Amino acid sequence: MQKIATREAYGRALVQLGHQDPRVVVLDADLSRSTMTVYFAREFPHRFFNMGVAEQSLMGTAAGLALCGKIPFASTFAVFASGRAYDQIRNGIAYPALNVKIAATHGGLSVGEDGASHQALEDITLMRVIPNMTVIVPADAEETRQAVFAAARHEGPVYLRLGRLPVPVIYEEEYVFQIGRAHILREGEDAAIIACGLMVHEALRAAEELDSLGFKVLVVNMSTIKPLDREAVLRAARTGAVVTAEEHSVIGGLGSAVAEVLAQELPTPMAMVGVKDTFGESGKPQELLEKYGLTHRHILQAVLTLKRAPLGR
Amino acid sequence: MVGNSIRELEAKARQLRRHIIQMIGKAGSGHPGGSLSAVEIVTALYFRVMRLDPKNPHWPDRDRFILSKGHAAPLLYAALAEKGFFPKEWLLTLRQLGSPLQGHPHCRYLPGVEVSTGSLGQGLAVGNGMALAARLDKRDYRIYVLLGDGELQEGMVWEAAMAASHYGLDNLTAIVDRNFLQIDGSTEQVMSLEPVEDKFRAFGWEARTIDGHDFPQILEALDWARRVKGKPAAIVAHTIKGKGVSFMENNPDWHGKAPKPEEVERALAELQDQEG
Ligand SMILES: Cc1ncc(C[n+]2csc(CCOP(=O)(O)OP(=O)(O)O)c2C)c(N)n1
Ligand SMILES: [Mg+2]
Numbered sequence: 001m002q003k004i005a006t007r008e009a010y011g012r013a014l015v016q017l018g019h020q021d022p023r024v025v026v027l028d029a030d031l032s033r034s035t036m037t038v039y040f041a042r043e044f045p046h047r048f049f050n051m052g053v054a055e056q057s058l059m060g061t062a063a064g065l066a067l068c069g070k071i072p073f074a075s076t077f078a079v080f081a082s083g084r085a086y087d088q089i090r091n092g093i094a095y096p097a098l099n100v101k102i103a104a105t106h107g108g109l110s111v112g113e114d115g116a117s118h119q120a121l122e123d124i125t126l127m128r129v130i131p132n133m134t135v136i137v138p139a140d141a142e143e144t145r146q147a148v149f150a151a152a153r154h155e156g157p158v159y160l161r162l163g164r165l166p167v168p169v170i171y172e173e174e175y176v177f178q179i180g181r182a183h184i185l186r187e188g189e190d191a192a193i194i195a196c197g198l199m200v201h202e203a204l205r206a207a208e209e210l211d212s213l214g215f216k217v218l219v220v221n222m223s224t225i226k227p228l229d230r231e232a233v234l235r236a237a238r239t240g241a242v243v244t245a246e247e248h249s250v251i252g253g254l255g256s257a258v259a260e261v262l263a264q265e266l267p268t269p270m271a272m273v274g275v276k277d278t279f280g281e282s283g284k285p286q287e288l289l290e291k292y293g294l295t296h297r298h299i300l301q302a303v304l305t306l307k308r309a310p311l312g313r
Numbered sequence: 314m315v316g317n318s319i320r321e322l323e324a325k326a327r328q329l330r331r332h333i334i335q336m337i338g339k340a341g342s343g344h345p346g347g348s349l350s351a352v353e354i355v356t357a358l359y360f361r362v363m364r365l366d367p368k369n370p371h372w373p374d375r376d377r378f379i380l381s382k383g384h385a386a387p388l389l390y391a392a393l394a395e396k397g398f399f400p401k402e403w404l405l406t407l408r409q410l411g412s413p414l415q416g417h418p419h420c421r422y423l424p425g426v427e428v429s430t431g432s433l434g435q436g437l438a439v440g441n442g443m444a445l446a447a448r449l450d451k452r453d454y455r456i457y458v459l460l461g462d463g464e465l466q467e468g469m470v471w472e473a474a475m476a477a478s479h480y481g482l483d484n485l486t487a488i489v490d491r492n493f494l495q496i497d498g499s500t501e502q503v504m505s506l507e508p509v510e511d512k513f514r515a516f517g518w519e520a521r522t523i524d525g526h527d528f529p530q531i532l533e534a535l536d537w538a539r540r541v542k543g544k545p546a547a548i549v550a551h552t553i554k555g556k557g558v559s560f561m562e563n564n565p566d567w568h569g570k571a572p573k574p575e576e577v578e579r580a581l582a583e584l585q586d587q588e589g
Contacts, residue, residue, distance in 0.1 A: 030463060030496050030503060050497055052466035052504025053433050084432065113342045113408040115416035117383065117431030283410030291410065 003166035006197075007105040009141035010162050011036025013148035014073060015043050021152060025065055027051055027074045029058045034164075035075040035105045055080045059088035059100070066098040071152055077111075078104035078120035078161060082127055090130050094157050097132045101151045103160040107137075108247035109275065109292055110165040110198060115282035120161075121275050125252025127159040128226045134179060135225040137161045137246075137254075139200035140170040143223055146177035154179055163247075165285050167198045170221075180224050182232035188216035191243065191303050192236030196222050196254050199245040199273070205296035210303055217303060225254055233261045237268040241306040245299050247289075250274035271302040318361070319528045325395065326356045330557045330584050332391035332404055338577035340408040343416070346567040348388040350492040350525070350552040351459060357531045358457055359392045367397035370424040376454050377443050379428050381436020382461035382490065383417040384569070389426065390414050398425035434467025436460065437487060441473055444482040444545075455539070456485045463495030466504050471516065477545040478517025486538040487513075487547045490525065492554035494565050513547040525550025558583055 018024050018040055025047045032038040032050060041048040051058040055076050062072040074081070081104035082089070093100045104123060111119045127135050134154060138144040144162065151158040170185070177183075185200070186207050195203035200221045207217040218239055220232055236242050242262065244255035255272035262268045275292050289295055329352050337343035355378075359365070363376040380389045387407060394401045399413075406412035413422040417431025428439050440458040447454055464470065477485055489509060497503050506512075513520040519541045523530040531550070538546035554568070555561030558580040561572075572580060 028497075030466075032497050034496075050503050052500075053463045053495065054466045054468060054504070056468055080432065113340065113416045115408075115431065116419070117417045117429070281410070282408045282412065282414075282416040287410045 002169045004141035004169060005164060005166045006138050006141060006144040006162040007036050007164060009144035010103055010105070010148060010160070011039040013145040014040040017148060017152055018044050018047065021071065023069060023071045024152060025049065025070045025072050027058050027062055027072055029053060029055050029076040029080070031076055034077070035103070037075050055084040056088050059085040060092055062100045063088070063092045063098050066100045071099055071101065073101045073103050075103045075105065077118060078107040078123045079118055082120060082123035086126060094130045094132045097156050099155060099157070101158045101160065103162060105162040106164045107161040108163060108197065109280045109288040109294065110163055110247060110285040112164070112285040112288065113282050116279040119280040121249045121280060122252065123161060124225055124246070124248050124254065125256070128252065128257065132156055133226065134158045135161070136179065136223060137196040137225055138223050139197060139221050140167055142169065142171040142173060142175055143177050146175070147223070150177060150179050161197065163198055165198065168201045170201060177223065180227045180229060182229035183221045183223065184218065184232070185221055186217065186219040188218040189239055190215040190217060191241040191307060192218040192220060192239045193243045193245060193299060193303065194220045194222050194233065194236055194254065194258055195245040196225060197247050199247055199294065202294070202296040203245050203299055206299035206303065209296065209300055215303065215307065222254060225257055228257050228261065230261055233258050234266055237262050237266045240268065241303065242268050242270045243273060243299060243302045243306060244270070245273040247294055248274055249277060251277055269306055271306050273299050273302050322356055322360060322528050325360050326352045327584055327587060328395060329356060329388065329391040331581060332394070333387045334558065334572060334577055334580045334584070336387045336390070336404050336407040337571045338574065339405050341571050342408060343387055343571055344384040344569045345561055345572065346494070346554040347382060347461060347490065347492065348385045349556045349558065349561065350554045351385055351388055351490045352556065353526045353528060353531055354459065354488055354490065354550055355388055355392050357528060357535065359396050361532060362535050363457070364454065365396065367425070370398060374452055374454050377427050377440070377456045379436040379440050379456065379458045380418060380430055381458050382433065382464050383430030386414070386416065386418045389418055393423070393425040396425070399423065433461065433464045434469040437470055437473035437477070440485050441477050441480070441482060444477070444485040445480060447484055454484070458485070458487045460487060460489050461495070462489055462491045462493065462500050462506055462509070463503070465489065465506055465509065474513065474516040474518065481543050482545045483542050485545045486535070487545065489547065489549045490552055491549050492552045494554045494563070494568070496565065496568050498565055509549050518545050518547045520547040520549060522549040522551060525552035526556060557587065
């Protein structure tokens with residue numbers, strides 16, 4: 001199975017985009033060889049700005065460039081983008097609805113050995129709650145490539161959440177990504193799994209295994225967390241059981257976004273696969289995903305539990 | 314006599330370097346360059362200057378060390394283990410699932426770690442808090458904060474620098490590991506920092522520059538910092554990133570990369586040769 005990290009796909013896409021649109025500029029905070037903006041830096045040294053280890057200055061500078069008609073992509077690790085520079089993003093970028101694209105890499109537990117200080121498990125929540133912000137969590141390399149182009153076409157702030165770890169390729173070039181539109185990867189009527197990021201592949205594996213147990217499960221790639229594809233959520237809910245899966249805290253992320261829709265429009269038994277209100281720790285990515293309950297087996301178990309005892313589990 | 318104890322410190326420094334190489338080699342990831350550059354500074358603090366009791370890590374009168382550049386965790390762990398805060402066998406569990414030796418130091422997991430760091434730029438302000446608490450409690454412990462030079466690019470460092478002089482925190486010493494490298498290359502190319510010493514002075518500090526691998530200079534500077542009254546003191550320690558392992562020295566590629574088994578062997582052999 002071919003695997004490519006979404007940060008790698010991001011770095012390559014930026015170079016393509018840079019050739020197409022001279023307004024595109026890229027900023028980084030001393031992590032260009034990890035966020036992969038280094039490819040753009042090599043191709044367009046005059047349109048690349050390394051701000052040093054200074055994430056707040058990174059976001060402020062991106063705001064200024066956007067105010068003068070540029071399309072800045074600002075990159076650093078997700079913890080520092082969403083955490084250290086939160087006010088710069090909230091007040092400096094989103095409030096005036098500036099055309100800044102925040103491409104944050106190293107989201108989630110799969111950062112691995114660097115440990116909790118570097119594992120963003122709350123960034124989707126933090127970004128989703130800000131008005132004007134669009135939040136995208138691509139599932140694989142091709143979706144990332146298209147999301148980069150879509151973000152550049154979109155007028156307004158975008159938060160792109162990318163990963164460190166190479167992840168399985170799901171999509172070919174024929175796939176068409178659109179901001180705000182979920183993609184149904186597998187049909188089914190017994191239950192639905194709504195996933196994002198590297199959990200999409202886990203969801204597909206869980207659905208295959210559930211198939212052999214006699215359950216037909218709908219699998220939705222909810223790559224845009226905001227604006228959420230309400231129709232897709234309702235369609236998933238019509239199966240009668242919805243499991244969400246994200247490499248993120250269960251508080252405030254994809255699961256919460258889905259629950260917000262369903263609680264108000266179509267109350268449906270739900271389970272959320274994600275990190276349960278705790279910090280991560282050092283370890284190999286796969287070990288951490290196991291320990292914190294983020295594998296296809298955990299999704300499968302959640303679906304079965306929901307099917308057997310939908311309420312008051 | 315003094316000469317002898319310098320030789321002891323040098324031997325201790327080589328021991329810390331061996332630990333660093335072995336730990337990161339075993340872990341398969343980690344940050345050798347910035348761990349090796351600050352070995353002499355940390356050795357001087359832990360084995361000569363700081364008032365500590367490894368049997369009583371929470372002793373209220375202990376001096377405090379803050380590794381603001383948290384990615385140099387292997388260096389801190391090596392010093393703490395050598396000092397007796399925890400068994401040396403723990404060192405080889407670095408970065409493994411369940412180990413108290415997290416990729417970046419966590420004070421809830423490991424005795425001797427004062428502050429959880431890893432997000433750069435935050436240590437100096439925490440040091441200010443400790444220095445203010447010492448004053449409130451009429452205690453005479455001192456606080457030492459080790460910063461990276463790239464780390465100085467964080468605005469929060471300068472917010473804290475301003476506060477330290479505003480409150481006249483003369484029980485606080487900042488030491489800058491001035492190795493002239495960060496991840497993306499040379500500090501002066503990525504985001505120039507010079508003149509570092511003058512920046513601290515402009516913020517109301519006493520400041521001086523030393524060779525950060527020379528024990529007499531380090532000890533003299535730490536002694537000077539203790540004598541400064543009414544102001545915080547900054548020591549800008551010129552160092553070599555990757556110091557002690559020829560193929561890592563001054564090479565930004567070794568910022569955050571683990572040596573392979575054969576590279577571990579080569580590094581340990583070089584350190585053996587330095588044994589005088
Ligand atoms: C707030 C924050 N931003 C970015 C990083 C990622 N990072 C880790 S080390 C480093 C470079 C630090 O350079 P320097 O302070 O010179 O460290 P040294 O040379 O001593 O290793 C960066 C950008 C981080 N840990 N924290
Ligand atoms: Mg440095």
